[in-house]
Amino acid sequence: MKGRLAPHPGLAGGPVYLDYNATTPVDPRVAEAMLPYLTDFFGNPSSSHSYGAEPRAALERARRNVAALIGARPHEVVFTASGSEADLLAVRGAVVASGRPRSHVITQVTEHPAVLETCRSLERLHGARVTVLPVDGNGLVDPAALGAALTEETVLVSVMAANNETGALQPIADLADLAHRYGALFHCDAAQAVGKIAVDVQALGVDLLTVVGHKMYAPKGAAALYVRDGVKLEPVVYGGGQERGLRAGTENVALAVALGTAAQIAADELADGAAARIAALRDDLHERLAAGLPGRVHLNGPQKRRLPNTLNVSIDSALGHELLAAAPQIAASTGSACHSGTHTPSPVLTAMGLEAARALGALRLSLGRWSTPADIETAATALIKAAAAR
Structure with missing residues (x-):
């Protein structure tokens, strides 16, 4: 990165924040950019008078920024209120728009619940047939397994770019190519990947891709779905025709501006090598833990094919939630944030074949822009001390 970031006000004086995969602090530059659209520029972007002009222009600037980050065209970006909504629009939208009475959908077992639960609803409400692919010990889908599952009835394949717990990066380009050979659309939930690594919808060959603001230093409530030209979707909200008619309702201009600004900053920082800086810190953390707890630290997920900011490790003879309770100097997770309140083995880790004891000993340590x-x-030091006592 160019220069050194000032300390984030929300992190000052608190525990070391290692839960960036759950949510990121809002970048002060993002907050500053969105503020005028909560105060001065309050107009409806659909209004033809002068009060609508600047909100409308800001909305389109934001759309261009998001599109530029992922290699899309601006009109292919549809703003939504969350990643879960974007996933719903993509998965349900594609199946319902297909008009097939017995649609076939393929996903994979460690997918985000937003996709898995939408698939289950399609089975229940629309008679769809859903195939859930397994993953290997690194959490990766075998393209051969997808090839074997595809049929002429397959409408959609949905596989995430990066896992939120292990950081495992799926072979999206290979999977999308296979789906297209059968005439199926390919959706990728890239919530954890966009902004952390280079993501290009053209290079990946995807038809639909989910972007989430609060994973890349924008506020919660800001997200988008890339919809390739020509892809037909059933709307998720019906009404006035906003967002290409796919998501009606007056746009939240301030949040769109926040997402666009976050996208622009992410593009600049990726170009400046931010991913390498964070990966070096992640690897330093791993090496310190391994040296301080010889033979007890085990990496969960791939060594190389993972997000630069994510370290998921299990520590022998320790439970993840007990370690975190004994180390209040840090804020981290024992698994996906959606399940952090329960002490059952992570479904992601058990799907990878980990024994219950090792899965219960897991810690997800995710770094970000303000990690030092x-x-x-x-x-x-805190985790080694907590684990050494067990």
Whole structure:
């Protein structure tokens, strides 16, 4: 990154934050950019008078910024209120728009619940047939398994770009190519990937792709769906025709501006090598834990094919939630944030074949824009001390 970021006000004086995969702090530059659209520029972007002009222009600037980050064209970006809504629009939208009475949908077992539960609803409400592919010990889908599952009835394949717990990066381009050979659409939930690594919808060959603001330093409630030209979807909200008629309702201009600004900053930082900086901190944390707890630290997920910010490890003879309770100096997760309140083995880790004891000993340590070498030293020292007592 160019220069050094000032400390984030929301992190000052608190525990070391290692839960960036759950949510990111809002970048102060993002907050500053969106503020005028909560105060001065309050007009409806659909209004033809002067009060609508600047909100309308801001909305389109934001759309261009999001499109530029993922290699899309601006009119292919549809703003939504969350990643879950974007997933719903993509998955349900594609199946219902197909008009097939017995649609076939394929996903995979470690997919985000937003996709898995939408698929189950399609089975229940629309008579769809759903195939859930397994993953290997690294959490990756075998393209051969997808090839074997595809049929002429397959309408959609939905596979995430990066897993939120292990950071495992799926072979999206290969999977999308297979889906297209059978005439199926391909949707990718890229919530965890966009902004952390380069994501290009053209290179990946996807038809639909989910972008989530609060995973890339924008506020919660800001998200988008890339919809390739020519792809037909059933709307998720009916009404006045906003967002290409796919998501009616007056647009939240401030949140769209926030997402667009976050996208622009992410593009700049990726170009400046931010991913390599964060990966180096992640690897330093892993090395410190392994050195301090010899033979007890085990990496969950792939060594190489993963997000640069994500470290998922299990520590022998320790439970993840007990370690975090004993190390209040850090804020992290034992699995996906959606399940952090329960102490059952992570479905992601068990799907990868991990034994219950190892899965229960897991920690998800995810770094981000404000992570520093001092944070890594503090976190490693606290976790080693907590684990050594067990």
